[in-house]
Amino acid sequence: MARGYKEMLDEADAQVQSVTTEEMAARLGDDGLVMVDIRDPRELEREGMVPGAFHAPRGMLEFWIDPESPYHKPRFAEGKTYVFYCASGWRSLLAAKLAQEMGLEARSMRGGFKDWHASGKPVAEMPRKS
Template structure:
């Protein structure tokens, strides 16, 4: 029997560390932490992003993480904590689960970029490299 998205989210939440906006803000300037925005480039352009975050669209994440892939991004091979986020936290929770299974140290921003922005934390213009 197939599982639904709620079960997938519950399973990911059991595996992946979640951080709220206050903790994420405290981690934001730490040199050993990398924020990764997995939203679509159109979302970045429309809504902005967390300053200094890397854009890694969800559809390319596994390819960008795997060093054997021709699409590998070296920053995803660094020994750092990767804080994944999306608009509300669901996509990033699943993305963090996959990244963690691929060997990265991960956390997911619960409440996502929406909670970050509502908390009054800094927002940069969105761009997609």
């Protein structure tokens, strides 16, 4: 029988260390950490993002992380801790599990951008492509 999303989230939650928005706010600007926003570009345009975060659309993660991929992004080869976030934390929990399986030191931010914004933490506009 196929697994549903709840089973997949439970499995990921058992394997991935999660951090709170408070912990992440205290670590903004930490050189050993990369915040990775995996939301759709329309979400970023509409709502903004965590200042200094790197945008990596969820649909491209496997390709951007894998150094053998023609789409590899060097940002994922820096040997840092990668903290993934989405709107509420579900997509980022699954993304962090995937990144961990691909060899990255990965975490997921509980509550996602929704909690970040609701608690009054700083928000930046999505950088425009030139």
